[in-house]
Amino acid sequence: MEFTALFLAVTVVMVVAWWGTRTLALALFAATLLASIATYLHHASDVLKLSF
Amino acid sequence: MTRSLASILNALGLCAIALVLAVAFAAQLLLDELPCPLCLLQRIQFAMLAVGPILNVRFGPRPSHYAVSLFAAIAGAAFAARQVLLHIMPGDPGYGSALLGYHYYSWAFIGFAVAILALAAILLFDGQFRDDGKQPAGAFARAAVWLMIALTALNVVSTLLECGFGACPDNPLAYELLKRAP
Numbered sequence: 441m442e443f444t445a446l447f448l449a450v451t452v453v454m455v456v457a458w459w460g461t462r463t464l465a466l467a468l469f470a471a472t473l474l475a476s477i478a479t480y481l482h483h484a485s486d487v488l489k490l491s492f
Numbered sequence: 493m494t495r496s497l498a499s500i501l502n503a504l505g506l507c508a509i510a511l512v513l514a515v516a517f518a519a520q521l522l523l524d525e526l527p528c529p530l531c532l533l534q535r536i537q538f539a540m541l542a543v544g545p546i547l548n549v550r551f552g553p554r555p556s557h558y559a560v561s562l563f564a565a566i567a568g569a570a571f572a573a574r575q576v577l578l579h580i581m582p583g584d585p586g587y588g589s590a591l592l593g594y595h596y597y598s599w600a601f602i603g604f605a606v607a608i609l610a611l612a613a614i615l616l617f618d619g620q621f622r623d624d625g626k627q628p629a630g631a632f633a634r635a636a637v638w639l640m641i642a643l644t645a646l647n648v649v650s651t652l653l654e655c656g657f658g659a660c661p662d663n664p665l666a667y668e669l670l671k672r673a674p
Contacts, residue, residue: 441657443532447648450539454641457546469543469560473567476536480571483529 442479449475496630498553498620502545503633505610506640509542512603513643516596517650525588526654526664527596530575534600537568539644541607546640549633553620558611565607572601 449472457465516535519525527535544561548554575597579586586595594602614620629637654660656668 441655441659443529443536443655443660444648444651446533446536447539447644447651450536450543451641451644451648453540453543454546454637454644457543458550458637458641462547462551465543465547466556466560469540473540473563476533476540477567480530480533480567480574483533484574 446472446476446479493614493617493620495552495620495622495624498614498617499549499629499633501614502548502553503630503636505545506542506549506633506636509538509545510636510639510643512538513647515591517643517646519589519591519596520650523589526667528587528662528664529660530571530578531587531596532651532660533571534568534575534597535647537564537571537604538600539640539647540564541568541604542640542644544611546637549629549637552623555615555621558615562608562611565604565611569601569604569608572597572604576601 449468453465453468453472456468513535516527516531520527541561541564543564544557544559547557547560551557575587579595579597588596591599651660653667653669654664658668
């Protein structure tokens with residue numbers, strides 16, 4: 441569900457960037473980027489099978 | 493470099509990103525391989541990469557618009573690198589099919605690295621930031637913007653079908669919303 445929400449958020453950012461104000465588009469972009477990084481950190485729980 | 497040329501280059505960049513998303517979609521539909529959560533995050537970063545060029549086409553080129561794309565490209569490269577490392581051990585078959593010898597996440601890492609280099613290169617040309625009073629967005633640029641928005645909206649539908657209203661499985665094998673009730 442979170443990925444659907446992220447894609448929807450990016451679509452909204454694009455539409456605002458094309459039709460809305462520049463400031464709002466940049467603010468929405470920042471929020472979406474932070475949300476995608478938070479989603480990544482939430483999912484990045486698999487152990488990397490690396491040995492050096 | 494003039495503002496008009498920069499606008500055309502940004503529109504070409506949008507077409508390149510659209511091509512990446514279209515190829516990912518084609519692999520998903522033709523090979524019946526559903527994207528994993530990390531794969532979806534990389535697609536999202538490719539879509540976010542397009543926000544900078546859209547702003548450049550609409551408002552004219554500005555360094556801050558290129559910075560927006562740089563943030564998305566760096567995040568995307570980090571996500572792709574994580575998935576490459578997950579499958580780097582010898583004998584690991586990787587996730588999904590390989591395309592021309594590389595898996596999707598390897599291509600994604602290369603794509604984000606190329607985007608970072610391209611963004612750094614285009615920022616070298618200061619002439620594009622001088623306002624020459626011309627309308628930056630032509631028909632080609634407008635079409636590229638709408639193609640990108642349409643592809644991202646299609647991903648909303650596809651991801652909703654794949655993941656449903658719950659958490660997306662780590663190794664998705666079927667579209668959650670298309671499963672028939674027993």
